[in-house]
Amino acid sequence: MNEIVREFAPSSLIGAIEGPAVEFRNVTRVYGSGGTRVVALDDVTVEFPSGSWTAVMGPSGSGKSTLLHIAGGLENITSGQVLIDGQDITDASEAELTRLRRTKVGFVFQNFNLLGSLTAEQNVAMPLKLAGRRRSRLEVRAVLTQVGLGDRLSHKPRELSGGQQQRVAIARALVTKPTVLFADEPTGALDSNAARAVLGMLRSMVDDGQTIVMVTHDPVAAAGADQVVFLSDGRVIDQMVRPSAREVADRLARFEE
Amino acid sequence: MLRMAWSTFLDRWPVFIGAIITVAVGVALVQASLLTLISAVSSTIPPGLSEIEETAIRDGLTNAAGLLGMVVGISVLVAFFIVGSTFSFTVAQRARDFALLRLVGASPRQVGRLLLGEALLLGSLGTILGVLLGIPVIRFEVWMLTRMEFLPAGFSPDWHLWILAVSAGTGTVVAVIASLGASHRASRVRPLEALRDAGGADKAMSLSRWVIGLIALAGAGVLLVVTPTRVGDPLEVVIPGLIVLIIALSALTPLVVPLIGGLIGLVLGPLLRQSPIYELAHANLRDGVRRSASTAAPIVILVGLVVGFSGVVNVVNAGIQEETIRILDGDLIVTATKPVGEHLAALDGVRTVSEEVPLRVWIESADTEGDTVNGIAINPIAYLQTHRLSGIIGDLTGLQGETVALDQFFASGLHVQVGGMVDVRLDGATRDMQVIATFPHTLSRPKVLLPIALAPAGDHQRRYIIQTDETETAASVAEQITNTIPGRSAGSGPSNVSVSALDDWVLREIDIQGEVNLKITIAVLGLVTVYIVIAMINAVVISAAPRRADFAIARLTGLSRWQVVWMAFWESLTVVTIGVIVGALAAGGAIAGVTAAVSEIVGTRVMATPWALFGAVTVVAVVVVGLTSVLTTLAATRQPAVEVSGARE
Ligand SMILES: Nc1ncnc2c1ncn2[C@@H]1O[C@H](COP(=O)(O)OP(=O)(O)OP(=O)(O)O)[C@@H](O)[C@H]1O
Ligand SMILES: [Mg+2]
Numbered sequence: 001m002n003e004i005v006r007e008f009a010p011s012s013l014i015g016a017i018e019g020p021a022v023e024f025r026n027v028t029r030v031y032g033s034g035g036t037r038v039v040a041l042d043d044v045t046v047e048f049p050s051g052s053w054t055a056v057m058g059p060s061g062s063g064k065s066t067l068l069h070i071a072g073g074l075e076n077i078t079s080g081q082v083l084i085d086g087q088d089i090t091d092a093s094e095a096e097l098t099r100l101r102r103t104k105v106g107f108v109f110q111n112f113n114l115l116g117s118l119t120a121e122q123n124v125a126m127p128l129k130l131a132g133r134r135r136s137r138l139e140v141r142a143v144l145t146q147v148g149l150g151d152r153l154s155h156k157p158r159e160l161s162g163g164q165q166q167r168v169a170i171a172r173a174l175v176t177k178p179t180v181l182f183a184d185e186p187t188g189a190l191d192s193n194a195a196r197a198v199l200g201m202l203r204s205m206v207d208d209g210q211t212i213v214m215v216t217h218d219p220v221a222a223a224g225a226d227q228v229v230f231l232s233d234g235r236v237i238d239q240m241v242r243p244s245a246r247e248v249a250d251r252l253a254r255f256e257e
Numbered sequence: 258m259l260r261m262a263w264s265t266f267l268d269r270w271p272v273f274i275g276a277i278i279t280v281a282v283g284v285a286l287v288q289a290s291l292l293t294l295i296s297a298v299s300s301t302i303p304p305g306l307s308e309i310e311e312t313a314i315r316d317g318l319t320n321a322a323g324l325l326g327m328v329v330g331i332s333v334l335v336a337f338f339i340v341g342s343t344f345s346f347t348v349a350q351r352a353r354d355f356a357l358l359r360l361v362g363a364s365p366r367q368v369g370r371l372l373l374g375e376a377l378l379l380g381s382l383g384t385i386l387g388v389l390l391g392i393p394v395i396r397f398e399v400w401m402l403t404r405m406e407f408l409p410a411g412f413s414p415d416w417h418l419w420i421l422a423v424s425a426g427t428g429t430v431v432a433v434i435a436s437l438g439a440s441h442r443a444s445r446v447r448p449l450e451a452l453r454d455a456g457g458a459d460k461a462m463s464l465s466r467w468v469i470g471l472i473a474l475a476g477a478g479v480l481l482v483v484t485p486t487r488v489g490d491p492l493e494v495v496i497p498g499l500i501v502l503i504i505a506l507s508a509l510t511p512l513v514v515p516l517i518g519g520l521i522g523l524v525l526g527p528l529l530r531q532s533p534i535y536e537l538a539h540a541n542l543r544d545g546v547r548r549s550a551s552t553a554a555p556i557v558i559l560v561g562l563v564v565g566f567s568g569v570v571n572v573v574n575a576g577i578q579e580e581t582i583r584i585l586d587g588d589l590i591v592t593a594t595k596p597v598g599e600h601l602a603a604l605d606g607v608r609t610v611s612e613e614v615p616l617r618v619w620i621e622s623a624d625t626e627g628d629t630v631n632g633i634a635i636n637p638i639a640y641l642q643t644h645r646l647s648g649i650i651g652d653l654t655g656l657q658g659e660t661v662a663l664d665q666f667f668a669s670g671l672h673v674q675v676g677g678m679v680d681v682r683l684d685g686a687t688r689d690m691q692v693i694a695t696f697p698h699t700l701s702r703p704k705v706l707l708p709i710a711l712a713p714a715g716d717h718q719r720r721y722i723i724q725t726d727e728t729e730t731a732a733s734v735a736e737q738i739t740n741t742i743p744g745r746s747a748g749s750g751p752s753n754v755s756v757s758a759l760d761d762w763v764l765r766e767i768d769i770q771g772e773v774n775l776k777i778t779i780a781v782l783g784l785v786t787v788y789i790v791i792a793m794i795n796a797v798v799i800s801a802a803p804r805r806a807d808f809a810i811a812r813l814t815g816l817s818r819w820q821v822v823w824m825a826f827w828e829s830l831t832v833v834t835i836g837v838i839v840g841a842l843a844a845g846g847a848i849a850g851v852t853a854a855v856s857e858i859v860g861t862r863v864m865a866t867p868w869a870l871f872g873a874v875t876v877v878a879v880v881v882v883g884l885t886s887v888l889t890t891l892a893a894t895r896q897p898a899v900e901v902s903g904a905r906e
Contacts, residue, residue, distance in 0.1 A: 102362035127361040
């Protein structure tokens with residue numbers, strides 16, 4: 001029922017009704033123990049509003065990827081509470097997490113993560129097949145056309161450029177119409193032109209109501225977002241709303257000290 | 258979905274072809290030996306033969322059936338093992354794909370089912386090929402067994418249509434059951450693993466490896482240490498014990514990979530420090546413990562099975578030699594097909610003649626089911642003079658009329674003691690007989706002694722053990738026998754008499770038995786060995802397949818193509834070393850078990866270690882694996898490095 005509603009209504013509207021898309025309440029994640037103990041996230045409380053684009057920034061090793069993985073239900077937490085779309089996933093079963101991945105979250109990563117033996121079209125269709133949804137070729141092609149790859153349907157990943165592969169990955173994440181799109185350094189492996197194209201695409205999705213949480217090291221990329229969350233040593237140390245690239249760069253520079 | 262499966266296949270063909278081949282050869286082998294076994298069991302003996310000929314054929318078929326049963330059993334086990342390890346390979350190599358599927362919404366069950374579906378598909382393809390391949394394999398098997406005289410000349414297997422169903426069932430069931438573990442492992446791949454580099458945190462020893470390894474180790478301990486002296490024939494438990502030990506040690510192989518790797522590093526330390534190639538090869542080996550263990554698995558089976566099996570059989574044969582020499586006390590032995598005892602006793606210089614007539618007797622007691630065993634009819638007084646027997650219970654000299662003497666182990670199996678009664682069937686007549694004595698258990702000697710009066714009077718194989726007195730030398734007595742024996746003079750019918758010095762005869766008999774044992778080993782393990790060697794080649798090809806990127810990166814780092822080949826070759830030599838050592842442990846365990854048991858039964862320490870065979874098997878493993886490694890690495894590095902490396906992944 002919920003899904004049908006979402007297909008016809010902008011998710012920002014639903015978000016407005018349901019509250020934040022993702023919510024962290026005092027989340028701590030500790031890796032290892034004894035001498036190898038690392039506190040990757042330390043008592044993090046943060047909200048990612050529906051229909052908005054949040055950039056997560058911070059020095060290498062500050063816990064950005066960890067935060068993203070936890071938000072997407074890929075990683076367990078040591079203590080605290082995580083809610084996606086109002087649903088508490090802290091103690092979710094494997095089956096619930098699978099359902100979550102099918103309906104509520106989509107992932108895009110720095111290293112593309114496409115299935116090398118499948119064509120672009122097959123890669124994008126895969127989530128629908130796995131979810132057992134009636135798959136329409138038109139739907140899949142529409143999404144690929146939306147990311148500008150309508151003429152590369154039957155190319156395999158190795159026959160595509162890095163930027164094109166990343167756009168296939170984005171199309172794959174979007175095809176299930178997820179509540180939240182998680183992206184970990186989606187432009188990290190791209191040149192500035194390809195990066196700009198990907199960022200422009202993300203912007204237009206957010207304008208259509210998509211929620212995006214994106215980890216990035218690039219102030220220009222972060223400046224495209226609606227808000228920026230700064231992490232350091234596993235803690236949220238600052239947040240900015242619609243900052244300019246310059247402001248972001250200045251804030252980052254202060255980490256160096 | 259089908260098209261997707263096809264494109265996955267095109268991308269990963271070495272892995273899938275490997276799985277199909279292992280299923281196909283396994284099915285062919287099982288089908289061939291099963292069909293031959295069924296034909297041997299159900300074949301009728303042509304009418305119009307003499308009783309001796311008929312018995313010979315029937316005994317031959319019974320032996321052949323036992324042999325073929327062993328071939329079927331070992332083929333099925335090896336097929337499970339090899340198909341299973343091939344499927345594990347397919348999972349290990351695609352862990353990242355599975356994680357990715359999980360990431361985009363596949364449930365654990367879907368991933369598991371995907372793998373089972375693949376197993377079903379590959380199993381069916383393999384089965385179809387296997388049934389076809391089975392036809393020449395049956396021909397070959399029958400030809401081989403007939404040539405070795407395990408099957409009567411002119412034996413031909415009957416083709417049953419239902420064997421098709423059995424083969425199809427075997428192939429599919431083996432593929433599916435063998436892939437259950439792999440499927441379970443695939444379903445447990447976590448989505449996050451798609452984001453990490455190759456599964457580095459992959460645990461080398463899984464829980465199931467520990468469980469299977471330790472349980473099998475305990476089982477092997479029982480079979481090899483506890484039971485061999487408690488059964489009539491140690492081989493009955495030592496051969497299964499060997500197989501269980503191989504399973505145990507294969508499961509535990511990942512434990513020894515770093516150990517042996519470290520040992521090699523220690524020995525070749527100076528070399529390793531100087532060359533970056535060795536250093537890289539060594540690091541690869543440590544990083545890919547599971548890959549190394551999987552590649553070593555067929556080598557473990559090869560060495561364990563071939564060296565273990567023939568080693569164990571050799572020890573028993575050496576034990577029989579010791580035992581026979583220890584027990585027999587005489588100077589000459591005469592074999593004949595007609596009674597010549599009186600004639601021999603009358604010769605100059607002959608002190609004692611002990612006649613022995615071998616008989617197959619069926620025997621049962623009130624408490625147990627009947628069994629057919631080897632017996633001999635004897636004259637007890639002469640027998641006691643010519644055989645060193647200690648530990649007889651009862652009075653063997655009273656062996657006459659309706660009495661028997663039994664091997665002590667056999668007697669306790671029948672639940673009878675001295676004075677008890679048994680039913681004995683001989684020449685179609687069943688007699689109620691009293692057990693007059695029991696004698697110590699032996700490896701090879703007859704289980705039942707009967708009074709000489711029960712021996713058939715006419716044509717029958719018989720032996721005479723002769724002690725000479727001091728007046729004549731053994732050689733001159735032998736000469737007298739040759740010159741005067743009735744069969745030698747024309748007109749009295751052939752009695753096929755031959756005379757030998759007793760010691761020569763024993764050695765000759767042992768040699769003959771040794772040859773039979775070799776034939777048995779070849780019959781049982783010959784085709785299985787071919788299968789294992791195919792699996793070895795397979796494992797090397799499959800394990801090299803996903804390493805193209807690795808190789809490419811190594812070349813981009815500055816290694817030449819030949820240096821990469823050399824590196825992979827070095828790695829494979831280390832894997833062979835691991836396989837050979839673990840396989841030798843399995844073989845050694847079984848040989849040690851049987852040696853202890855045989856030494857206890859025989860009473861002296863028996864030693865027989867098949868070093869030459871071990872060396873030959875090692876050379877085969879080195880050559881096969883080394884050559885395959887060089888060829889696959891050459892093929893994998895044919896493309897320029899940039900096209901393959903991660904840059905385009
Ligand atoms: N599986 C793990 N086991 C142990 N420690 C881990 C693991 N994953 C991450 N860490 C540690 O947690 C901390 C945070 O890691 P994380 O990957 O979240 O950093 P990041 O902010 O994404 O860094 P980068 O910008 O370099 O990607 C690091 O110190 C890292 O070493
Ligand atoms: Mg990161």
